[in-house]
Amino acid sequence: MSLQAHQLACTRGERQLFSDLHFELEAGDALRIAGPNGCGKTSLLRMLCGLAAPASGEVRWQGRNIRQVREQFGAALVYIGHANGVKDDLLAWENVVISAGLAGVAVGQDDAYAALAQLGLERAADLPTRVLSQGQRKRVALARLRLSLATPLWILDEPFVALDALAVSQLCGTLEQHLAQGGMAVYTTHQEVPLQARRLRCLDLSPPADEDAAC
Secondary structure, three states, rough: EEEEEEEEEEEEEEEEHHHHHHHHOOOOOEEEEOOOOOOOHHHHHHHOOOOOOEEEEEEEEEEEOOOOOOOHHHHHEEOOOOOOOOOOOHHHHHHHHHHHHHHHOOHHHHHHHHHHOOOOOOHHOOOHHHHHHHHHHHHHHHHHHHOOOOOEEEEEOOOOOOOOHHHHHHHHHHHHHHOOOEEEEEEEOOOOOOOOOEEEEEOOOOOOOOOOOOO
């Protein structure tokens, strides 16, 4: 099982955000994408998911271009974008069931309750999502991960934003369990998080003037 970026390039207007980007992830690997706002982090994640086309290069799953194995790749992928993607008028547990179902994972109410409880939201499970805080809404979106541990590839855009220290620790535990089971993760964050992985790499997309910035 492997995810490969081969000579990826991204342009925005007349500006090139990055080019000739290479990396490969295998079972148990995690990749942190770092860099300032506007450097192309989200654009790169969308390319890796097949939601955007690179200016050049290609993304490969198991050695094949993801556009040639769309169904296989889609079944192997969990993508959670920067926006929470939860529906205000649904209860917290209903959001979990529906988001999992849209990804092809059939879960019931009890499964959703358990996933929310593992993220400290057992008391919020029956509340409309619109009344929850931003941090709670974020955890509702992330609860889907607890139900997707067997899905090989997780791609997460700023998953730690709006989370308190306990929630960050809980999310790290979920990620580490996924990686320990042979999963892979690609994520963006401005925060330093204590994540353990078979191989943890960092890709800094800072422009050349900031190339000495720590990753």
